[in-house]
Amino acid sequence: EPEVTQTPSHQVTQMGQEVILRCVPISNHLYFYWYRQILGQKVEFLVSFYNNEISEKSEIFDDQFSVERPDGSNFTLKIRSTKLEDSAMYFCASSSLAGASETQYFGPGTRLLVL
Amino acid sequence: QKEVEQDPGPLSVPEGAIVSLNCTYSNSAFQYFMWYRQYSRKGPELLMYTYSSGNKEDGRFTAQVDKSSKYISLFIRDSQPSDSATYLCAMSGWSSSASKIIFGSGTRLSIRP
Numbered sequence: 001e002p003e004v005t006q007t008p009s010h011q012v013t014q015m016g017q018e019v020i021l022r023c024v025p026i027s028n029h030l031y032f033y034w035y036r037q038i039l040g041q042k043v044e045f046l047v048s049f050y051n052n053e054i055s056e057k058s059e060i061f062d063d064q065f066s067v068e069r070p071d072g073s074n075f076t077l078k079i080r081s082t083k084l085e086d087s088a089m090y091f092c093a094s095s096s097l098a099g100a101s102e103t104q105y106f107g108p109g110t111r112l113l114v115l
Numbered sequence: 116q117k118e119v120e121q122d123p124g125p126l127s128v129p130e131g132a133i134v135s136l137n138c139t140y141s142n143s144a145f146q147y148f149m150w151y152r153q154y155s156r157k158g159p160e161l162l163m164y165t166y167s168s169g170n171k172e173d174g175r176f177t178a179q180v181d182k183s184s185k186y187i188s189l190f191i192r193d194s195q196p197s198d199s200a201t202y203l204c205a206m207s208g209w210s211s212s213a214s215k216i217i218f219g220s221g222t223r224l225s226i227r228p
Binding site: 004033035041042043044045048056058089091102103104105106107108109111 | 151156157158159160161164203214215216217218219220221
């Protein structure tokens, strides 16, 4: 069964460093998402992406964050200058079609720890 | 008022019991209602999906949506220890473009053998 994959599974970084989290969405999917989950809190939407453009972003997704689809398979989330409060689990998701009716499939997540 | 409210639990029941999980929401624009299951340190996995009000059954799982009360439920019959996980209610509104999902905080469920 096709699945979303994410690398690395764990990342530890120093405050102020840049990190890039990588995702390989399901191959025929066209819509991509990033969510995050701070320990003990709810899963929160960060950004959605389609046709090489951001479709929607949340208030959390400020200028420190960026997303990119550098090739036909990868989808990345970059945090330019990490802060302690960026420590969280980051989930990538993808869906085949647009619209709220389309199921989003989630990856296993990257656990980011900022020291 | 939070957009989606869910009792975080934990909820512990004996094997074989019927489990009832619930969420309330405030945004009447939500049209699609989902239940995800999340095991520890894993990504959310879609369990059930319903559109608008009504019931949907899939094996031991039944999802109910009451839009007039802004209340959704998930029932698990004949619960098994393997059902032990965190259950997230989730919802989204009508959109023709990539749509964000709004999650509840999750209910931690433990099924005792």
